[in-house]
Amino acid sequence: xxxxxxxxxxxxxxxxxxxxxxxxxxxxxxxxxxxxxxxxxxxxxxxxxxxxxxxxxxxxxxxxxxxxxxxxxxxxxxxxxxxxxxxxxxxxxxxxxxxxxxxxxxxxxxxxxxxxxxxxxxxxxxxxxxxxxxxxxxxxxxxxxxxxxxxxxxxxxxxxxxxxxxxxxxxxxxxxxxxxxxxxxxxxxxxxxxxxxxxxxxxxxxxxxxxxxxxxxxxxxxxxxxxxxxxxxxxxxxxxxxxxxxxxxxxxxxxxxxxxxxxxxxxxxxxxxxxxxxxxxxxxxxxxxxxxxxxxxxxxxxxxxxxxxxxxxxxxxxxxxxxxxxxxxxx
Numbered sequence: 406x407x408x409x410x411x412x413x414x415x416x417x418x419x420x421x422x423x424x425x426x427x428x429x430x431x432x433x434x435x436x437x438x439x440x441x442x443x444x445x446x447x448x449x450x451x452x453x454x455x456x457x458x459x460x461x462x463x464x465x466x467x468x469x470x471x472x473x474x475x476x477x478x479x480x481x482x483x484x485x486x487x488x489x490x491x492x493x494x495x496x497x498x499x500x501x502x503x504x505x506x507x508x509x510x511x512x513x514x515x516x517x518x519x520x521x522x523x524x525x526x527x528x529x530x531x532x533x534x535x536x537x538x539x540x541x542x543x544x545x546x547x548x549x550x551x552x553x554x555x556x557x558x559x560x561x562x563x564x565x566x567x568x569x570x571x572x573x574x575x576x577x578x579x580x581x582x583x584x585x586x587x588x589x590x591x592x593x594x595x596x597x598x599x600x601x602x603x604x605x606x607x608x609x610x611x612x613x614x615x616x617x618x619x620x621x622x623x624x625x626x627x628x629x630x631x632x633x634x635x636x637x638x639x640x641x642x643x644x645x646x647x648x649x650x651x652x653x654x655x656x657x658x659x660x661x662x663x664x665x666x667x668x669x670x671x672x673x674x675x676x677x678x679x680x681x682x683x684x685x686x687x688x689x690x691x692x693x694x695x696x697x698x699x700x701x702x703x704x705x706x707x708x709x710x711x712x713x714x715x716x717x718x719x720x721x722x723x724x725x726x727x728x729x730x731x732x733x734x735x736x
Contacts, residue, residue, distance in 0.1 A: 471714065477707040484701035496708040505684035506692075512599070513668070513688040517720070520606040520667045521660060527607065528614035528659070529652075533644070535615070536622045553612030561676040564605050568592050592677055595685040602677045602686075606667060614659045621655025622648070657730030661721055668717050689713045 481492040500506065535546055552560060567575040570588035579585040592598045625648060633643040671690050678686035687695065689709060696706040 474707060474710055474714070478704065478711045480704060480707075482704040482707075484703065486703055492704060496704045497712075499702075499705050500708045500712065503684075503692075505687075509684055509687050509689060509692050512686070513690075513716075516599075516603065516606075516674075516688050517664060517667050519603050520610065521663045523603075523607045524610040524614050524663060525656065525660065528611050529618055529656075531611065531615045532618040532622060535619055549612050549615055551612075552609045557609055558672045558676060560609055561605050561673045564601065565592055565676055568601060593681075595678065595681050595683075598678045598681060599686045602673050605673050605677065606670060609673070610663055610667070614663060617659040617662075618652060618655050621652045624655075625651045653728075653730045657725070657728065660724065660728075664720060664724070665717060668713070668720075689716070 478496055479492055479494070481489040481495070483489060503509075531549070535542065535549070567573050568591040570576055570590045570593065573588065576585070576588035576591075580588060590597070591601050629647050629651070630643055633647050638646070668688075669690055671694060674686070674688060674691045675694065678691070684692060684695075690713065693706045693709045693713065696702045696709060
């Protein structure tokens with residue numbers, strides 16, 4: 406209507422700036438995909454001198470040992486570790502014929518879930534407390550580090566002798582206050598020793614987990630909590646809906662590292678349950694140790710190590726998939 410002829414970009418074959426037609430050209434019929442692929446490839450080559458040493462290090466300390474472990478699990482090894490040739494999957498068949506394997510796997514699940522879950526709950530509460538400003542906070546923070554700095558074997562041995570039914574100070578205290586008539590063998594029975602091991606594992610895992618969550622709390626802007634307070638949210642609501650989502654990455658790091666450490670933990674269980682006959686208080690890690698030390702089954706132990714490694718990978722993958730640690734930060 407009196408505005409003059411309208412210029413149609415599509416009519417003369419030109420496109421408006423900033424918009425792509427999605428069609429290819431004679432030089433690049435893929436519509437730019439080939440060029441973008443070349444750009445990414447070129448960028449990867451340019452970064453290779455920088456990331457190359459890291460890749461070599463990962464291959465040397467992760468990929469090669471893992472591959473060698475898998476290869477060893479398919480070999481026929483004598484009690485001295487001499488390779489007598491290929492065994493195929495015979496070591497895995499021997500492993501799955503162990504009658505107690507199912508109960509050992511169940512113990513492992515209970516061990517990992519209980520230690521990691523209790524550690525996270527206690528550490529989250531302790532980190533929240535240590536994040537407050539109060540007199541002597543620095544001294545308390547340093548005191549939390551003591552179980553982490555001390556030797557795990559030494560710490561576990563102390564608990565072992567404290568709970569000894571004859572000379573243990575903890576048993577003596579329980580008898581003196583009338584809770585027990587005589588000393589109880591907390592470390593002599595499979596179930597009780599396993600429960601004590603869970604408690605010791607939580608005790609030595611709390612420092613790292615607490616400081617990881619505490620670092621996450623320090624990264625949260627103070628204005629976030631103030632905004633929630635102004636809007637009338639209670640302390641629990643502020644923690645549940647404001648603080649906790651921001652702690653997802655820190656909690657994820659603590660959880661994954663704790664799963665790996667607890668899954669492969671040998672010293673605690675070896676000190677507390679190693680003298681108990683049979684496999685009634687064993688996890689997959691202590692079973693591997695017994696296969697090597699007591700039964701001289703190095704090849705079967707290698708198969709157990711592969712199974713252990715696979716279980717850890719699957720558990721962590723499920724955790725990351727279900728929890729999605731960065732969801733609260735990205736959304």
